[in-house]
Amino acid sequence: MKTPELVVSTIPHVHGGNSVQKMMINFMIALLPAAGMSVYFFGPGAIVVIAISVVSAVAWEFIIQKVMGRPLAISNLTGAASGLVFAMMLPPTAPWWMICIGTFIIILLGKEVYGGLGNNPFNGVLIAWLVLQMSFRGEMAGWIYVAGEFLTESTPLEILKFEGLESIPEYFTIADLFIGRTTGFIGEVSAIALLIGGVFLIVRRVISWHIPVSFMIGVVFLSGIFWLMNPEECADPIFHLLAGGVFLAAFFVATDMPSSPTTPIGMLTYGFLCGLVTMVIRQWGAWDDGAFYSVFLISMLTPLLDKIKPKAYGR
Amino acid sequence: MKVGTFPGGLNLGSIASDTSTFHEVPSSGTVIIPLKQYSGKACEPAVKKKDEVKVGSIIGESTGNDDASVHATVSGVVTNIFKKYPDMKGGTVPAIEIESDSKNELDVTVFEGTDIELIQKAGVVDLDIDAVPLHSKIALAKEKSVNTLIVNGVDVESQFSSRAVLLSEYAGEIAAGIDIISKLLGVTSVHIGVIEKASSAISSISSACSTAQVVGLKDKHPQSLRELLVKAILGKEIPQGGIPEDIGVTVISAETALFVARAVNDKKPVIERFITVAGGGLSKSKNVLVRIGTPIKEVLDYCGVSVGGAGKVIIGGPMMGTAIHSTDMPITKETTGIFVQNENEIAEFPSGVCIKCGLCIDICPMKLMPFLISGLSEAGKYAMAEKNDIHGCNECGCCSYVCPVLIPMVHWIKFGKSEIRAQRSSE
Numbered sequence: 001m002k003t004p005e006l007v008v009s010t011i012p013h014v015h016g017g018n019s020v021q022k023m024m025i026n027f028m029i030a031l032l033p034a035a036g037m038s039v040y041f042f043g044p045g046a047i048v049v050i051a052i053s054v055v056s057a058v059a060w061e062f063i064i065q066k067v068m069g070r071p072l073a074i075s076n077l078t079g080a081a082s083g084l085v086f087a088m089m090l091p092p093t094a095p096w097w098m099i100c101i102g103t104f105i106i107i108l109l110g111k112e113v114y115g116g117l118g119n120n121p122f123n124g125v126l127i128a129w130l131v132l133q134m135s136f137r138g139e140m141a142g143w144i145y146v147a148g149e150f151l152t153e154s155t156p157l158e159i160l161k162f163e164g165l166e167s168i169p170e171y172f173t174i175a176d177l178f179i180g181r182t183t184g185f186i187g188e189v190s191a192i193a194l195l196i197g198g199v200f201l202i203v204r205r206v207i208s209w210h211i212p213v214s215f216m217i218g219v220v221f222l223s224g225i226f227w228l229m230n231p232e233e234c235a236d237p238i239f240h241l242l243a244g245g246v247f248l249a250a251f252f253v254a255t256d257m258p259s260s261p262t263t264p265i266g267m268l269t270y271g272f273l274c275g276l277v278t279m280v281i282r283q284w285g286a287w288d289d290g291a292f293y294s295v296f297l298i299s300m301l302t303p304l305l306d307k308i309k310p311k312a313y314g315r
Numbered sequence: 316m317k318v319g320t321f322p323g324g325l326n327l328g329s330i331a332s333d334t335s336t337f338h339e340v341p342s343s344g345t346v347i348i349p350l351k352q353y354s355g356k357a358c359e360p361a362v363k364k365k366d367e368v369k370v371g372s373i374i375g376e377s378t379g380n381d382d383a384s385v386h387a388t389v390s391g392v393v394t395n396i397f398k399k400y401p402d403m404k405g406g407t408v409p410a411i412e413i414e415s416d417s418k419n420e421l422d423v424t425v426f427e428g429t430d431i432e433l434i435q436k437a438g439v440v441d442l443d444i445d446a447v448p449l450h451s452k453i454a455l456a457k458e459k460s461v462n463t464l465i466v467n468g469v470d471v472e473s474q475f476s477s478r479a480v481l482l483s484e485y486a487g488e489i490a491a492g493i494d495i496i497s498k499l500l501g502v503t504s505v506h507i508g509v510i511e512k513a514s515s516a517i518s519s520i521s522s523a524c525s526t527a528q529v530v531g532l533k534d535k536h537p538q539s540l541r542e543l544l545v546k547a548i549l550g551k552e553i554p555q556g557g558i559p560e561d562i563g564v565t566v567i568s569a570e571t572a573l574f575v576a577r578a579v580n581d582k583k584p585v586i587e588r589f590i591t592v593a594g595g596g597l598s599k600s601k602n603v604l605v606r607i608g609t610p611i612k613e614v615l616d617y618c619g620v621s622v623g624g625a626g627k628v629i630i631g632g633p634m635m636g637t638a639i640h641s642t643d644m645p646i647t648k649e650t651t652g653i654f655v656q657n658e659n660e661i662a663e664f665p666s667g668v669c670i671k672c673g674l675c676i677d678i679c680p681m682k683l684m685p686f687l688i689s690g691l692s693e694a695g696k697y698a699m700a701e702k703n704d705i706h707g708c709n710e711c712g713c714c715s716y717v718c719p720v721l722i723p724m725v726h727w728i729k730f731g732k733s734e735i736r737a738q739r740s741s742e
Binding site: 005006007008009010011012013014015016018019020022023115116117118119205208257258260261262263264267309310311312313314315 | 325542546552553554555556557622625626627628629633634635636637638639640641642654656658660661662664667668669670671672673674676677680681682683684686703704707710712715716717718719720721723725726729
């Protein structure tokens with residue numbers, strides 16, 4: 001009897017079928033509710049921004065990988081996912097050239113110069129966003145009116161910062177903030193849509209709960225202290241949680257895999273520090289919202305936070 | 316009933332659907348019996364070429380504490396004594412080839428002695444992933460004054476069901492074996508860990524074995540490993556690099572208890588093995604009773620499994636088993652089950668760049684950082700790998716299973732361990 005040819009290889013002999021592509025598809029699906037809400041409130045301008053951002057990100061990824069002589073990795077969809085989350089962090093009137101500059105920075109300075117996905121120390125989306133925020137201050141604040149009775153072009157946090165706490169009820173209620181009937185970046189306005197997407201991501205285990213939850217605890221903790229000390233001038237923790245980019249940053253930006261810690265305690269610390277820094281910027285900083293900037297700052301601590309190892313079995 | 320479990324691990328689906336009884340694989344023409352089917356050193360052959368042997372004749376006798384007797388499993392003539400036969404765990408072992416006269420005559424020599432001598436003479440080893448000769452295990456346990464016995468009723472991997480079926484069908488004999496072992500050890504408490512879904516196994520063993528406490532366990536890979544049995548049942552952890560005996564616990568498998576009862580009460584040696592055959596296009600896994608020494612291809616033929624070109628035959632399960640190069644290899648006491656993959660089912664691990672998603676840390680039952688240890692081993696930084704507890708890894712395969720960029724982490728960890736061993740031995 002002839003022995004069949006057999007394959008010999010190391011364990012395990014099976015794989016669960018998980019892939020970066022699947023994770024990114026889930027990631028983009030999770031952003032759809034927020035994208036849908038933005039189109040509902042901001043009109044077709046939002047769709048245009050999203051489309052330009054996603055298409056240009058994929059195009060830049062293709063071009064840059066070709067030029068650098070790297071194997072093409074568009075099919076893992078990280079470029080498309082970066083483009084989508086980047087669009088969420090832009091105003092609905094963002095001009096096309098600015099978006100293209102941004103996506104170029106995401107792919108080149110955020111990813112490929114370091115050797116591709118996985119080797120990047122920072123979240124490319126945040127690098128691009130910060131460059132645009134510093135270079136094109138006006139374009140990055142191109143808010144538009146939201147359909148409804150509240151006539152303001154300012155975001156809730158701008159009103160808090162420049163007009164004071166007592167003016168907020170003239171324009172927004174907490175329910176408006178929750179649903180997203182406010183001005184702001186495309187994807188950050190609707191807390192409920194982001195919450196749905198974020199829970200979806202946690203259930204599908206694309207992200208773990210540690211970073212979003214501790215991020216929000218950090219925001220509530222520090223804003224709670226400010227509010228208890230001075231309730232006349234400081235907004236309450238619920239307002240700070242719902243206004244601005246906390247939900248978007250906590251679920252979709254801070255959880256960027258290469259630039260966030262991997263261990264449970266590391267993730268909890270990272271999220272909590274992000275929340276604290278967000279509130280520090282909101283309270284004392286020049287910017288009205290620090291949610292994205294804080295993530296960028298704290299991601300510098302990631303290599304350090306990754307040193308906090310879980311307690312190994314039998315140790 | 317309280318359900319025990321451990322953090323991390325994988326749910327790989329329910330235990331195999333086949334809960335039918337064991338089918339006996341007919342005895343073959345020729346058997347090849349390795350003289351080392353356990354962790355330890357090989358026995359000296361006790362027979363010469365052209366000797367006649369009967370079922371149960373000793374062909375390799377145990378002399379010390381790190382070997383176990385080996386018996387003929389068919390009656391017939393010794394046709395060959397191989398000095399170097401491939402060992403499933405790597406390296407070579409001496410082996411004896413016996414051509415069967417298909418009469419299956421029993422050897423009438425009766426073993427005599429105390430219980431522990433009978434266990435040694437019958438060649439009982441702990442029939443689990445590392446098959447330690449049972450008499451040496453008992454001696455070690457006594458030396459370390461063990462007070463707790465855990466009987467492993469969890470199948471080695473989720474795809475297998477032989478242990479669960481054994482517990483429900485041979486509950487009486489297993490209970491008798493557990494009594495013998497606990498008397499030998501002088502233990503005060505006995506726990507039997509069984510997957511909670513295997514309800515018939517739980518009910519039969521609970522009624523057969525009144526002195527032991529049956530603990531239901533969640534169906535999660537790798538619950539069958541002793542580290543996690545201890546964790547799930549007692550809530551204790553074995554110190555890293557140590558053995559259960561260090562914390563006063565001995566773990567033996569359910570089959571071992573069965574063969575102890577047969578060795579002590581019926582004076583019968585271990586000449587067969589209860590295993591599951593799964594995969595390979597079988598709609599249902601099959602539980603079989605196989606004589607030791609039977610070539611694997613005969614077992615596969617009996618089960619109706621065809622191994623296509625470039626398929627994989629795995630001794631053990633798909634997560635922790637060893638792929639073998641040839642189906643001529645015999646069934647031994649170390650064979651925990653057979654899993655077959657066709658060509659299109661084989662998983663490949665081309666190893667992308669780690670994206671630090673943290674899934675491996677999340678899943679690791681030993682609470683390690685698999686991506687870090689594997690990366691350090693790959694880079695040759697063994698001292699760093701040791702600092703990050705490379706020796707804490709029990710090679711269950713969970714990390715590679717969930718990895719989105721398909722890094723063969725277990726491979727690199729095993730590689731790192733072997734390099735460290737090589738460095739130590741050259742020093």
